[in-house]
Each structure stands twice: as C-alpha cells, then as structure tokens.
Amino acid sequence: MSTETATKANSAAPPGRFARFPMHWLGVVPFAAFVLLFLILPTMKIVIGAFQTADGGFTLSNVAGLFTPSILAAYWISIKISFMSAILGCLIGFAMAAAVVLGGLPRSIRDPLLTFSGVASNFAGVPLAFAFLATLGPVGLVNLFLRSEFGVDLRMLGFNILSFWGLTVTYLFFQIPLMVLIITPALDGLKKEWREAAAILGATNGQYWRMVGFPILLPSLLGTLALLFANAFGAVATAIALTGSSLNIVPILLYAQIRGDVLGDPHLGYALAFGMIVVTGCANAIYIWLRARSERWLK
C-alpha cells in the first residue's frame, strides 16, 4: 500500500516537512471537510448574513434592527430566564453535591446520584415540558393536590407554568444535574490537607471557607454558571413544547422566523441568530477561561 510505505519511510528517516505533510494530513481530511461543511460554514453563513444586505453588500442595519423594543425584550427575557435558571441551578446543584461530598452522607448515595444526574441532564426537550405540564400545569399533580387538600390554586397564587418562573423551574430539571456533574469533581478536588492546614494555623471553619475553600471553588462555580447560562439560552424544544409561542423569548422568535419569516426579513433572522451566538459564545469563553485558571491552580 502506497500510504503505508510512505509513512514507514518517513518515520525511518526524519524528512523535511514538505515530504510528510500531505500524507499525514490526508487522514483528517474527511473530518475537516465534514466539520467545515456542516458546522463552520453554516455558522459563518449566519454570521456573515447578519452583516449583509439582500444583494450582498455590507451593512450594520440588520444588527441595528435587533435594537427594537420587542426584540430587545425577547433577548432580555431570554437572558433573565437563562441567568435565573443558571443561578438557581448552580446554588441547588452545589448544595446537593456539597451534601453528598462534604456533608458526611453515606458514600453509597454518590454513584446513584451521579448516574441519575447523567440521565436527568439529558432529559430535556419536549418530554420534559410534558412532565412539568403534568405536574405543575393547571390540571397537574401538584395543583390538583393543593386544590383538593387546601383549596388553593397555584394560578391564584400567581404561578403559571407558561411564564418566566414556569420556564425557569422547568429548565432547572436539566440545569441542576449538569451542575452536580460538573461541580462534584471540583469538590472532590478540595484537599483534606487544606482544611487541616487552615485549622492548625488557627482558622475557624468559616475562615477556611471564606479564605481558602470558596476562592478555590470560585472559578469552577462561575465557569459552570456561564455554561449553564449558555445551556439554557440555546434551549428551544423545551420552551416551544411548554409555552407554544406564548412566551416571547429569542429561541422561539428565531424558530418562528425560520418557519414563516414572521419578521419578513431573512437578514434580521441572521442577526437574531448571530446575537444568540454572541451570547452563548461569550458565556462559553468565560467558562473556558475560568476553567483553565482553576485547573492551573489544582494541577
């Protein structure tokens, strides 16, 4: 086989870069082509389209078009929901992971919790919305129970599953497990010796957490917050199945735009999608940067 002899000859005598360049790089060509065609180019198409007029000229008017009250409101509510579900997901997920890792609970709880988290963090989308409708919806389990036992209606208390809080509570179902999955290793990374070193140097438990434990965890916490934010921001299916089109958030707006060009301007659609990439891209950049920092510490 020609490839084989070529590589063999190359590895025997260190050749000039020119000689081995083509043979070696041929191996990743299919992958590169696939990624280029079905990941990079489609994304570039959107990004470039966001700055193009219908006839191909450069413009900023598409992006400027985002700054209309209704679209800004959609971004704002999307960001609020994503941020709220990320914050709550972080706090609750952290509490659960901390309970298992630091709280002195039996070690046998740990594996089942992590397995369950793996499943739950993947149980997103349409069925998740159904599960919450069946639970917190107008005729859901909780509502029926409260009505028959206490005569209280959740909607009378101002709770509506098709709302900001409804969506946030639903998103938490995949946000919390994701947090548990990411933060458990970080908590494991807190060495027992740090706590002991702090104690023997005279620090109280509170001082240890304030000066050592929390600062060490902070990059992981903030990084995961960014990741959860991006995760919620890009979630389309859950939102659509839960609220139909009654909630004006960016993914739903974009979905409607792609389906029927409701905005009447395809390039505004590009700008809308571009805005999503910018938001999730920023969140992920923060995640990567903070993660690199905490890994450097804990090396």
Add this chain to the structure above:
Amino acid sequence: MKRLWAWAALIIGLIYFILPLVGMTNFSLKMRRGEYSFDAYAKVFADSRFHETFGYSVWMALLTIVFGVFLVVPTAYWVRLKLPYLRPYIEFVTLLPLVIPAIVIVFGYIRLYNTSSWLPLTGSYVGTDVLLVFGYATLSLPYMYRAVDTGLRTIDVTTLTEAAQSLGAGWATIIGRVILPNVTVAVMSGAFVTFAIVMGEFTMAALLNKPAFGPYMQLLGANRAYEPAALAVIAFGITWACLGLMQLVSRLQKTPQRPV
C-alpha cells in the same frame, strides 16, 4: 447538625426531581375518568403516526451512529497516532456544537443548502434525510469524540499499529480489525448517548420538516391532554435505558476484557 443540613438539601433536591416523574406517570394513567388505566398508552401505540415517527427516528439514530463511528474513530485514531499536536484544536472544534445552539446550525443548513444553492440538499426528500443525519452527527460530536478519544487513551495506539503493520496489515485492516475492536466499549457508550439525543431531538427535525419522533411529540402535546404524558414516560424510559446501558458498558470496560 451538618449531616441534618446535608440530608435536607439532598431530600429537597430529590423531591424536585421525583415530583415531575411521578406527575407525568400519574397523569399518563388517568385518561379514563375516575380510575387508573393504560388507555393513553393504548391510544399512543395504536396511532400509526407514532409507529412511523418512532421508526423514522430509530432509523435516523442508527444511521447517525454508523456515520459518527466512521467519521470519528479513524480521525481520533489518526490524530493520536500521527498528529498529536492537533489534538487540542480538534477537541475544541468537537465542543463547538455545545456552544452554537442547534437552532442556529440548522438555520445555517437551510440557508446554505437550499434549492438554489450549489448543494441543494433540502430540495429532495433523501437530501433532507442526509442533512438531518449530518445535523444529528454534529450534535452528538462532542459526546462521540470524547468517548472514543478516552477509549483510545487506554490502549497503546502506536504499538498496536506497528505490530499490525509488521504483520502486513493495511490501514483499513488496522482500523477495522485492530483499533475498532479495542475501543468497542467507548464507541458503544458514545452510540448510546447519540441514540438518546436523536430520539428526543426536536429543533432540527421540525425545521427540516421531517416526520421524526420529537416533532410528533410536540404536535401531540399541542392537541391532546393525556397522550403527551404517556409519550414523556416512554421518552424518559428511552433516555434512562440508553444512559443506563452506557453506564453498564463502561463498567464492563473496567474489568479485563477477554482476548479478542
């Protein structure tokens, strides 16, 4: 005291997770007035659209897995063997689908491969099927690549390759008969995640107008009361089975494999 707080945090968390599962199961059994029954499930299973979309999604999932394996295994292998300095970049690229929302990617597909473009994939039925498989492969790339790459780390790729070469094997033989069997477990765990993702996926299938299980669930949810809950139970079962199998398989990996 500390342990009390720990139990409280854990139990409150678990209630939050169990309640929706109980809620949907309970709701799915209440179609008949006043008593529990499997009517909703019977309705769902009797629906020919259920069979069509479910079958279609299973088919798509299998195609995606096969395509993903053919794409990822040789690449990950080749990068480890010959281009290790490329690994960080490849890894970064494979994580991009977690950053770029699926809806943006599929939007790009629709604009890039429409009927008037150089590659009019959306113009034909088979073309959109192919596009959907590629889309699913993109979505599952982070999981598939990571699983395979982790699997390759546990075997000595270079030595295996040189041993096979010294026995006269060509590249196809090396990858197909030496490398692949040694990363079966990793490939399978990647395959199970892919399956779970494809079965529940909504956005891509809906925007490409394909009769997949995700859009079917959404459509049913908009029009029916009890059947969606039954579908949610089924979907949860699929997710649970896939990831449970994945855990099982990766646990098998830790015990020594019998010689091939």
Add this chain to the structure above:
Amino acid sequence: MSFLTLTHLQKSFGTVKVVHDFNMAIEKGEFISFLGPSGCGKTTVLRMIAGFETPTGGTIEIDGKNQTNLRPNQRNIGMVFQAYALFPNMNVFDNVAFGLKVAGKPKGEIETRVKEMLKLIHLEHLADRYPYQMSGGQQQRVALARALAPKPQVLLLDEPLSALDAKIRVSLREEIRQIQRQLGITTVFVTHDQEEALSISDRIVVMNAGKADQIGTPGEIYNRPTTRFVANFVGTLNVVQAVLVNGAAGTVQIGNKTLQLSQPVTGKADGSSISLAFRPEAATLADAANGDAALSGTVISSNFLGSVLRTKVDLGGNIVSFDMFNQPSAVLPKTGDTVSLSLQQDGLMVLGD
C-alpha cells in the same frame, strides 16, 4: 519538667486499635522522630497531637496545659504535611501570612513577620509566586515558613520529605534541622525512612503495631536495639544462630568457634540456642594468622556501593553481610573465595524474642 507529654494515649477506629498505650515525654526544644513502617500508628499519634483525631483514651499536655479536648485551631501548633498543602489560590506571601491573618494581627506586624520567615527559608525573592509556579522543595520550605510564622509551641512534620527527590530530601532535611535549632522549637517528625530519622533527631521513637518499641538517641537505637523489631527495622542486621555456653561469663559458640560477648547473657539457660546479631560494619576480614576468633565461610557475592563494599558470606548456613571501606589499593574478595571474618566484641547483640 517535660514540655510535650503524651500519657496513656490510645486510639481505636471502630474495633481496630491503632494506637495502644503510648507514653512519651518530650523536652522543650527537642527534635523527636517517630519512625516505623506504614500502619504502625505514628501518623495517628501525630494527628492526635494536632487535634485532627480525638484520642480514645489518655491525655496530651503542652507546657503543663491539657490539650486533649481542644480543637486544632485552639492549639498553638504548626504542621507541615507530606503533600505540601499550600493554599493554591494564594501566593507565597499570603500563604505564610495566613496564620497571622486569621489571628487578627495588625498589617505591619504581619508584613515584618512574613519577611522574617521568608528570609529564614531563603525565598524572599519568590514572595509573589503561586504554589503551582514552584518546585516541590520550594513549596515545602514555604509550608515550613507558614507553619512557623504564628510562633507555634510545637512543630509537627508529617513525612515532609517523602514526596521530594533524593538530593533535595537530604539538603532540605539539613535545612529543617538547622532552622529548628535556630528557633529552639520542640519538633515531632514522622518518617518511615530510618536514615532520615537517624540523621536529624535528638531522640527517636521506633513504633511498631501501635506501641513505642524503643525510645532513644539515634546511637542507642542503632547500636543497642532492645527488641528484635527495632534491630531489624533500623539498619541492616546479620542474625546467626549460636549456642549459649556460659551466660554469666558471656560466652557463646557458633559452629566450633567460641566467642566472648561484652556483657553477660541473662534469662537463658546455658546450652540453649540464642540469636546473635551484628551490623555489617561490625565484621572485618580477619587475618588468618592473627588468631582472632574468626568465622570462616564462602563469599557468595560482592557489591560495590561506592564508599563501601558489601560482601555476602555463607557461614555454614548463616548468610551474613559485611562492609569494607573502599580503598583503591584493596584486594576485593571474589565469589567462591574462602574468607575469615572477625567480629567486634561490642558489636555483638543478643536478640530477645
């Protein structure tokens, strides 16, 4: 009066008794090593002194004050850990300052003290570095400075050198000893490395199965081990079987050679079999003409160890090692040679059971 006193210290984990009755009185400024194999309970005793483990029984006193029920942060103790345990989020300065900060010391005082400490370990120039930017040896010196900064009454060192390279291990242990002398701080050092313990301690506690087998100066431990365990654990030991000829006169017989011991043997009947031990350096090649009570045997192997040449000899079934200093002019025994060994009288030990 002793400074750090451990009385009837005991510790059990569940039904497993890790530390039996442990008693020890340590003087102010003394450098004590706990030496023993892993699992002998040495680290547990150290952790009880630190307050990380609560004793099942017994008391710990420092300077006459009972510490047994105090929490670690209420004791005035410094500790250095095997894995450095520097706080990764703080630079060197902040690490060393930690103990002073939590004690609420004023800023100026902290700065002076930290600088003083960094000078002590010769790392003033690295005050702004983070732990991940330093070598293991540097990190461990910072850990030492951090432990010493709050002026602890007692310094505990938990195998602080085991994670380091051989060369740094030796230089750092000398530096630790020198700093300890300079500050006159009472120090307990846990190690499984006998060479380490022998080289830097005032006294050594050899521990075995949760008990102190022997407490003594390095010389005593090495030259006069009181138990078979100590004799075996510390240094290399040759054991030969002998017959007690006359206990009161201290004469024994090996094969057909009679040897005179430096001390009488008690507790054994004349004619009974005893175990006689000696260090490799207590045997020398005998001149056959000299007429020493020499034992003859066949050379099995000779190993060149640098300054020393270690030879194994088969003495009628007892295989023993002996050392000779290296001399370029020396004629080295060859495998198969027949040699005679003479044993130093005061190098012979009778082992108990």
